[in-house]
Amino acid sequence: MTVFEFDHFCFTYPKETEPALWDIRLTIPEGEFIALCGLSGSGKTTLLRQLKPALAPHGKSEGTLQFFGKPLAECSERSQAADIGFVMQSPEAQIVTDKVWHELSFGLESLGYDSQTIRLRTAEMASFFGIESWFERDVCTLSGGQKQLLNLASIMAMQPKALLLDEPTSQLDPIAAADFLAAVKKINAELGVTVLLTEQRLQEVFPLADRVIVLDRGRVITDASPREAGKHLLEIGHPMAAALPVPMKIHGAVANDLPCPLTVREGRNWLGAFLKESKIFYRAIPEEPESTNTDKAVELKGCWFSYEKAGPDVIKDLTLSIPKKKITCIVGGNGAGKSTALGIMAGIFKPARGKVKVNGRTALLPQDPQTLFLKNTVAEDWAETLDGRLSNAEKQKKLQETAELVQISPLLNRHPYDLSGGEQQRAALGKVLLTQPDILLLDEPTKGLDSSFKITFAKLLRELIGSGVTVVMVSHDIEFCAEYADYCALFFHGGIISSGGARAFFAGNSFYTTAANRMSRGFFQNAVRNGDVIALCNKNQNRKD
Amino acid sequence: MRNRFAELHPAVLFLYFTAVILFSMFFMHPVFLAISLFCGFACSAALHLGKTLRFSFRFLLPMLLVMTAVNPLLNHRGATILLYVNDNPVTREALLYGFSSACMFSAVLLWFSCWNTVITSDKLVYLFGSVAPSLSLLFSMVLRFVPRFKAQIRTIENAQKGIGKGADQGSIFIRAKNGMNILSILTTWALENGITTADSMRARGYGLAGRTSFSIYAFNKRDKTALIVLIVMLFPVFYGAFTGENNIRYYPSLAVKPISFVSNLVYAAYFLLCAFPLLFNAAIEVKEHDSI
Numbered sequence: 001m002t003v004f005e006f007d008h009f010c011f012t013y014p015k016e017t018e019p020a021l022w023d024i025r026l027t028i029p030e031g032e033f034i035a036l037c038g039l040s041g042s043g044k045t046t047l048l049r050q051l052k053p054a055l056a057p058h059g060k061s062e063g064t065l066q067f068f069g070k071p072l073a074e075c076s077e078r079s080q081a082a083d084i085g086f087v088m089q090s091p092e093a094q095i096v097t098d099k100v101w102h103e104l105s106f107g108l109e110s111l112g113y114d115s116q117t118i119r120l121r122t123a124e125m126a127s128f129f130g131i132e133s134w135f136e137r138d139v140c141t142l143s144g145g146q147k148q149l150l151n152l153a154s155i156m157a158m159q160p161k162a163l164l165l166d167e168p169t170s171q172l173d174p175i176a177a178a179d180f181l182a183a184v185k186k187i188n189a190e191l192g193v194t195v196l197l198t199e200q201r202l203q204e205v206f207p208l209a210d211r212v213i214v215l216d217r218g219r220v221i222t223d224a225s226p227r228e229a230g231k232h233l234l235e236i237g238h239p240m241a242a243a244l245p246v247p248m249k250i251h252g253a254v255a256n257d258l259p260c261p262l263t264v265r266e267g268r269n270w271l272g273a274f275l276k277e278s279k280i281f282y283r284a285i286p287e288e289p290e291s292t293n294t295d296k297a298v299e300l301k302g303c304w305f306s307y308e309k310a311g312p313d314v315i316k317d318l319t320l321s322i323p324k325k326k327i328t329c330i331v332g333g334n335g336a337g338k339s340t341a342l343g344i345m346a347g348i349f350k351p352a353r354g355k356v357k358v359n360g361r362t363a364l365l366p367q368d369p370q371t372l373f374l375k376n377t378v379a380e381d382w383a384e385t386l387d388g389r390l391s392n393a394e395k396q397k398k399l400q401e402t403a404e405l406v407q408i409s410p411l412l413n414r415h416p417y418d419l420s421g422g423e424q425q426r427a428a429l430g431k432v433l434l435t436q437p438d439i440l441l442l443d444e445p446t447k448g449l450d451s452s453f454k455i456t457f458a459k460l461l462r463e464l465i466g467s468g469v470t471v472v473m474v475s476h477d478i479e480f481c482a483e484y485a486d487y488c489a490l491f492f493h494g495g496i497i498s499s500g501g502a503r504a505f506f507a508g509n510s511f512y513t514t515a516a517n518r519m520s521r522g523f524f525q526n527a528v529r530n531g532d533v534i535a536l537c538n539k540n541q542n543r544k545d
Numbered sequence: 546m547r548n549r550f551a552e553l554h555p556a557v558l559f560l561y562f563t564a565v566i567l568f569s570m571f572f573m574h575p576v577f578l579a580i581s582l583f584c585g586f587a588c589s590a591a592l593h594l595g596k597t598l599r600f601s602f603r604f605l606l607p608m609l610l611v612m613t614a615v616n617p618l619l620n621h622r623g624a625t626i627l628l629y630v631n632d633n634p635v636t637r638e639a640l641l642y643g644f645s646s647a648c649m650f651s652a653v654l655l656w657f658s659c660w661n662t663v664i665t666s667d668k669l670v671y672l673f674g675s676v677a678p679s680l681s682l683l684f685s686m687v688l689r690f691v692p693r694f695k696a697q698i699r700t701i702e703n704a705q706k707g708i709g710k711g712a713d714q715g716s717i718f719i720r721a722k723n724g725m726n727i728l729s730i731l732t733t734w735a736l737e738n739g740i741t742t743a744d745s746m747r748a749r750g751y752g753l754a755g756r757t758s759f760s761i762y763a764f765n766k767r768d769k770t771a772l773i774v775l776i777v778m779l780f781p782v783f784y785g786a787f788t789g790e791n792n793i794r795y796y797p798s799l800a801v802k803p804i805s806f807v808s809n810l811v812y813a814a815y816f817l818l819c820a821f822p823l824l825f826n827a828a829i830e831v832k833e834h835d836s837i
Contacts, residue, residue: 054747055744078750081753082750090738090741092738093745094741096685096686096689096742096746097689098667098670098685098686098689099685102667102685102759109756110749110756111750111753112755113757115760118757118759119761135761139689140689346707347706348703348707348711363709364704364708366703370730370737371705372704373730374726385708385710
C-alpha cells in the first residue's frame with residue numbers, strides 16, 4: 001500500500017514569489033523509515049507539515065497529495081488526527097497537561113473513546129515504551145529526553161498509520177537523542193508504522209533509515225538508500241555532505257573501491273580491509289607543538305556550589321584555568337555541572353567556597369536564545385544593548401558590522417521569533433558580542449545548528465580569537481570540539497576529570513571521543529579528526545604506490 | 546506506612562472532607578469540638594507527623610492562647626464576671642467562647658491540611674471533570690503551566706544576568722527597567738510557546754466533536770463499602786444536629802442540652818466519623834495482614 005503520494009506538488013507561502021516546494025514527486029510505501037534531510041530553510045518542515053493538514057502552513061498549493069489513494073484534503077478531520085501522528089521539536093511546549101497519564105490519554109479523549117479503551121491503550125503504550133514507572137508522575141519532574149519520549153508515546157497511543165517527526169532530537173543531548181531514535185526505530189520495526197523523520201544529525205539517522213530524501217531549496221535532489229544518497233551528496237559536493245556519518249565522509253575522501261561503511265563498526269572493518277593491502281607505515285599524526293599560553297583569562301580554585309542550601313553540591317572542588325585568546329571546550333554528560341560552571345564564570349552564581357578570578361568582561365550566550373530577545377526586530381533588540389551615549393550613526397555602524405560578522409544582515413528587520421533556530425542562535429550571538437566581552441562564554445552553541453553553519457560558526461570564533469577574545473564553550477558536540485577547540489576538559493560529577501590540548505585529550509579517551517578516533521583506534525595512534533584519518537590513509541596508500 | 550484512606554476514590558474523599566470540615570465549623574458544642582480537634586490532629590499526624598507537630602506548637606497553640614486571652618478583653622458580654630481590667634468586666638462566657646472559637650479554628654485548619662495532602666491536584670481536576678470536562682482540562686493545563694513559568698523566569702533572569710542586565714545589576718532605575726524587561730521577555734515567550742502547544746493539541750484532534758474525559762480513578766468495591774459506612778455514620782450526626790444535641794449557648798450564660806443516652810450515641814457517631822481515616826487504615830491493615 002502507498003501511504004503518501006506527492007504528484008507534481010508545489011507550495012508557495014503567501015506574499016512570496018519563490019515557491020517553498022517545487023515539483024515534488026514522491027511515493028511513500030507502507031512501513032518505510034524515511035529520513036528527510038536538508039539545510040535549514042530547505043523546505044523539510046514545510047514538506048512534512050503538508051502531510052498533516054491540521055498543521056499545514058497557509059499558502060497556495062498545486063499538484064496532488066494523496067493519503068492511501070485518496071486526496072489528503074478530503075480525509076475527515078477525525079481520520080487525519082488519528083492516522084497521522086506528528087511529533088515536533090520542542091519537548092516542553094508540546095506537552096499540554098500536568099500528569100503523564102493525562103498526556104498519554106489526551107489524543108484518545110479528543111477522539112471520544114470510552115474510559116475502558118483509553119485505559120487499555122495508554123497501558124499498552126506505557127509498557128511498549130517502558131515508562132510505566134512514570135505513569136502517575138508530574139510532567140515537570142521529567143527530563144528533556146523523557147518528555148520527548150512521552151510526546152512520542154502519547155502520539156502512538158492514537159495508533160497512527162504514519163508517524164511524522166520534525167527534528168525531534170534537536171533539543172536533546174546525544175544520549176537522550178540516541179534513546180529517542182531507538183524508540184522510533186522500534187515502532188517502525190515492531191509495529192510496521194511508516195516513519196518520516198527530518199533530522200540534522202545524519203550520523204545517527206543514516207544507519208536506521210531505509211531511504212533518504214534530500215531537499216535543497218524546495219526541490220528533491222536525492223531520493224535513494226542511505227549509502228547511495230551519501231555517495232551522491234559527496235560527489236556533487238553538497239554542503240549537506242558535512243553532516244554525513246564520519247565513516248562515510250572518510251571513505252569518500254580516500255581513493256578506494258570498497259563498499260561504503262555507515263557505522264563505526266563498518267568503518268573499522270573498511271579501514272582494516274583498506275590498510276591490509278598496504279602495510280601500515282604511518283601510524284601517527286606528527287604532534288604539532290602546543291602553543292602554550294600562560295596568560296589566564298579565568299581561574300577557579302577549589303569552588304563549591306549548590307543551588308539550594310540543603311541541596312546536593314553541583315560543583316565540587318572545581319579547579320580550572322582558562323588560557324587567554326584560545327577556544328576552550330568543556331565536555332561531559334548531562335547534569336555534570338558544566339553549565340553551572342559557566343554560570344560561575346559569568347558571575348551569575350556565587351560559589352559557596354573557593355576563589356574565582358576573572359580577568360576581563362564576560363558575556364554568556366545561553367542555551368536558549370529566546371531568553372535574550374526583547375524587542376520586535378533584531379536591530380532594535382541589538383541597539384538596546386548599546387551604550388546610549390553613542391550617536392545614531394555610530395550605533396548603525398556597530399549594528400552593521402556585527403550583522404556582517406554573524407551573517408544575518410538581511411534579517412535585521414525581522415522579528416527574532418520569526419527566524420529559524422540557527423538564525424536565532426546567530427542573532428543572540430550578535431547581541432552578546434555587542435556587549436564587547438573579553439571573555440565569551442557559550443552554552444551549547446551548536447545545538448540546532450546545521451552542519452554547514454557549524455563550519456561558518458567555527459570560523460567566526462577563530463576571528464574573535466584573532467581580535468583578542470577568549471572563548472569558553474560548554475558542549476555535547478564532541479565532533480565540533482575535536483575539530484575546532486584548542487583545549488578540552490572533561491567534566492564529571494561537579495569537577496574536571498581530565499584536560500589538555502584537543503588532540504591529546506581525545507586520543508587519551510576511549511569512549512568519550514570522536515567517531516574518527518573510535519574508528520581508527522588500533523590502526524592509528526592519535527587520529528582524532530576526520531582529516532587526520534584521511535591524511536594517514538592517503539599517506540599509507542601513496543607509500544604503497 | 547501507606548495511607549490507605551488517601552487511596553480511596555476522590556469522590557468519597559471529597560464527601561468526607563466536606564462533611565467533616567463543615568461540621569467542625571458549625572458545631573461549637575465542647576464535646577463535638579474536642580472530638581473534631583483530637584481526630585483532626587491525629588489524622589494530620591498520621592499523614593505527616595513532623596509537620597503537624599511543628600504546625601501545632603508554632604502556630605496553633607500560640608493562636609489558641611492569644612484568642613482565648615483577647616476575646617474577653619474585647620467582648621464584655623456574659624453573666625459571670627471574673628474580674629475587672631481597666632474597669633471593664635472580664636466574663637467567664639467570653640473567655641470560654643474565645644477558647645472554643647480558637648479550638649474550632651484549629652480543628653478546621655488541621656482538617657484542611659489533611660485535605661491538602663490527600664486531595665492532590667489531579668484528584669481535584671478529576672472532580673471538576675465530572676462536572677465540566679473542559680474546565681478540568683483548563684485546570685490541568687494551568688497546573689502544567691505554573692511550574693514551567695517559574696522555571697522559565699529563572700532561566701531568563703540568568704540569561705539576562707549573563708549579559709549584564711540582571712534585575713540586581715546597576716542603579717535602582719536600571720534594575721527596575723531590567724526587571725520589566727525580564728517580564729516582557731517572559732510574556733513573548735509564553736505567547737510563542739502557546740502557539741506550539743495549540744498546534745500540539747490540534748494535531749491530536751482537540752476540537753473534534755464528542756470529546757470524553759478519562760481518569761485513572763475507578764470506583765471499586767472498597768470505595769463502595771467506605772461510602773456506605775460514611776453515609777450510615779452521617780445519619781446520627783444529622784439527627785443530632787436537628788434535635789439540637791450539638792447546640793450550645795454562650796451568652797449571656799452557658800447552656801447545653803443535658804447529656805442523655807441519645808446524645809451519647811450522637812457523640813459516638815461523630816467520633817467514628819472524625820476518626821474514620823484512622824479506623825479505615827487500621828481495618829485494612831488488619832485485614833491484609835490476616836490474609837497473608
